[in-house]
Each structure stands twice: as C-alpha cells, then as structure tokens.
Amino acid sequence: MITTTATVKTPRSRNRRPDQSLTAPALPAELDTLLRRMRMPYLRAAAPDVLVTAKAQRWDPAEVLRVLLAEEVLGRDNAGRRIRRKAANLPTGKSFATWNNQQSCIPEATQQGLATLEWISRAENLTIAGPSGTGKSHFVEALAHTAIDQDLRVAWFTLETLTATVGKAKADGSVARTVARICRADLIVVDDIGMLPAGADAAEAFYRVVDAAYERRSIAVTSNIHPSGFDTIMPKTIATATVDRLLHHAHVITTKGDSHRLQQALAGHGTQPLTT
Known part of the structure; x- marks a missing residue:
C-alpha cells in the first residue's frame, strides 16, 4: 500500500507559526x-x-x-x-526536479501514470530498455526518490553490485536471509543490465531476487537491451525463467534516440567554463 504524507494543519490563529521575535524561555x-x-x-x-x-x-x-x-x-x-x-543507495540524486518530461521519448501520459506509484502498490514491475543516455536511469531514480518521499522503501543495485551482494552471502551461507532482506524494499531497482557480459553468478543473483519478489514486490530494471534478449548475455535457461517472472506483471518501455549526455557535451553544457 502507498502511504501518503499527511498534511499537518497549523493553528487557526492570526499568526500561524510560533513568533520567533518572542523570547522563548528554556523548558523546565x-x-x-x-x-x-x-x-x-x-x-x-x-x-x-x-x-x-x-x-x-x-x-x-x-x-x-x-x-x-x-x-x-x-x-x-x-x-x-x-x-x-x-x-536505498541511490546513485546520483537525480529527481523529477531535474527531469525534462518533454525531452524524454517516454510518452508523457506514461510518465505521469508511473509517477503516481500505483503500480508499486500492485507489486507490478517496470522495465525500460534503450540506448545509453536516453534517460532510463534518471527516470527510474526520480521514481525512486518519489517513492521514498511517500514513505516507501527502495533498494538500488547494478547487476554487478547485486551479484557481489548475493555472492558474499553464498560464502557464509546466508543467501536466503540476504534475498529476504532485499525483498523487504517496496521497490527494487537493478540498473544498467547489459552494459557488461553477465555470467552464471550474475544470472543466478538476478533470478533469486526476481523470483523472491514475484507478485510480492516491484522490480524496476533498466537495460540497453530488451528483456527478451537477456538470453544473449546470460545462460538461456535461467534467463528465460527470470524474464518470464519479470514481465508477467510489468510495464515495458522502450526508449530511443541520441544520448542526452552526448548532446549536452556537444552543445558545451557538459562542463562549466574554466576560470583563470
């Protein structure tokens, strides 16, 4: 369930906030x-x-x-x-305050619908696939910040950090506890799948979390390849089982176009001018 932040009403007096000009004695x-x-x-x-x-x-x-x-x-x-x-360990602090919804190729109605976070209350998933620099991670991080503002718990991973976390748990026999702890979050993000080849350990870690979260928690995935192509970067059998669970209740979005980062760099907006 999504918990909304209650609005605190102030006193119905002429001066709604404590008068800072009055000298406040210390409490007894x-x-x-x-x-x-x-x-x-x-x-x-x-x-x-x-x-x-x-x-x-x-x-x-x-x-x-x-x-x-x-x-x-x-x-x-x-x-x-x-x-x-x-x-949550969010990567950069990007939120909707710095998001340009008109520049994004994600339909504006889709952006607005996802920003309500109703899909999280239904334990639905989100996958965004497309070229680098098309705003995938920015949009998902903005959703994650919004979720935290609505008192939801978020866990952010790349496939590499997720693999390391589960791999460390395998060493001391605490895989089940570690996966259960990850799945306490209302939203679990796995960012940038497909940027590097994923071996058997990465595929296993990803599968364990997707399977444990299935129909219980929401997972958001960003990737430069569509989930249907995950079998090209990880063992086919486990990739098929993972994608089957991931996409069963998922909003699937494909981005396109040139990299926003590259466009900013070519326009001279990637850095601030040097001073001498």
Whole structure:
C-alpha cells in the first residue's frame, strides 16, 4: 500500500507559526527530562517557541497539544525519509526536479501514470530498455526518490553490485536471509543490465531476487537491451525463467534516440567554463 504524507494543519490563529521575535524561555528541567525519556526530540525542540507564542496569542490548550505533537510527527517522518534515502543507495540524486518530461521519448501520459506509484502498490514491475543516455536511469531514480518521499522503501543495485551482494552471502551461507532482506524494499531497482557480459553468478543473483519478489514486490530494471534478449548475455535457461517472472506483471518501455549526455557535451553544457 502507498502511504501518503499527511498534511499537518497549523493553528487557526492570526499568526500561524510560533513568533520567533518572542523570547522563548528554556523548558523546565523536569519537563525536559520527561520529553527526553519519552524520546520526543522534535517536540522538545519546538516546545519553547510554541509555548511562548501560545501564551501570547491565547491558544486553546488542545491546539497547543496538537501543534506540538504535529511537530514530533513531522520530524520523525522527515528523519525516516532521510534514513530510507541513505539506505536505498541511490546513485546520483537525480529527481523529477531535474527531469525534462518533454525531452524524454517516454510518452508523457506514461510518465505521469508511473509517477503516481500505483503500480508499486500492485507489486507490478517496470522495465525500460534503450540506448545509453536516453534517460532510463534518471527516470527510474526520480521514481525512486518519489517513492521514498511517500514513505516507501527502495533498494538500488547494478547487476554487478547485486551479484557481489548475493555472492558474499553464498560464502557464509546466508543467501536466503540476504534475498529476504532485499525483498523487504517496496521497490527494487537493478540498473544498467547489459552494459557488461553477465555470467552464471550474475544470472543466478538476478533470478533469486526476481523470483523472491514475484507478485510480492516491484522490480524496476533498466537495460540497453530488451528483456527478451537477456538470453544473449546470460545462460538461456535461467534467463528465460527470470524474464518470464519479470514481465508477467510489468510495464515495458522502450526508449530511443541520441544520448542526452552526448548532446549536452556537444552543445558545451557538459562542463562549466574554466576560470583563470
């Protein structure tokens, strides 16, 4: 299920935010100790300003309590997103803020539909195949950032890092636990399949994750070859079984055109001018 971020309403007073111009005395030591023991750091940080403003503007006690609890909830939500973003190991920080939907060859309606993330709530997959530089990784990373902003968990791999992760687990006999941990994420991304030849170990690692996630979690794959051609870069038997599960509930997109990176470089936008 997709969890949307609740909008925190502010007090219905003329001054909606605590008045920073008022001097906020420190909390009484006993109250400060209680808030520390209850592990409410965001409420504790906001309380001095909120209380002095509430007193000056004669807020209703229930409104004071609501605003303080809302500060704690908002702080925890933001902290959780920071933790999930760090754990996701996203590569470059590219989001929809830097995405040019008109420049992309992906139909705009498709972009908008995928950006709702409803497909993740249905445990559907996404594959984007096409030449290098056509925005595949950028678009999927933007989707991943959006998912984290909606309190979903994301795990990002290249085929090489996924192979290394599962290979390390094979060495100590923890493959099942490792694959189960990966599949705790709501969205699992495997980026740039096909850039390098994939041997049996890579094919096995990819299959294990796709099989474990099948109809339970969403997998997004980017590749410079269509999934139907994965048997050209990995053993055919395991490639067939993997693609069968991957594409059963999948949105399949093919990109085309010249590399955006190369176009930017040729136009002189790839670097900033040197200064002397």
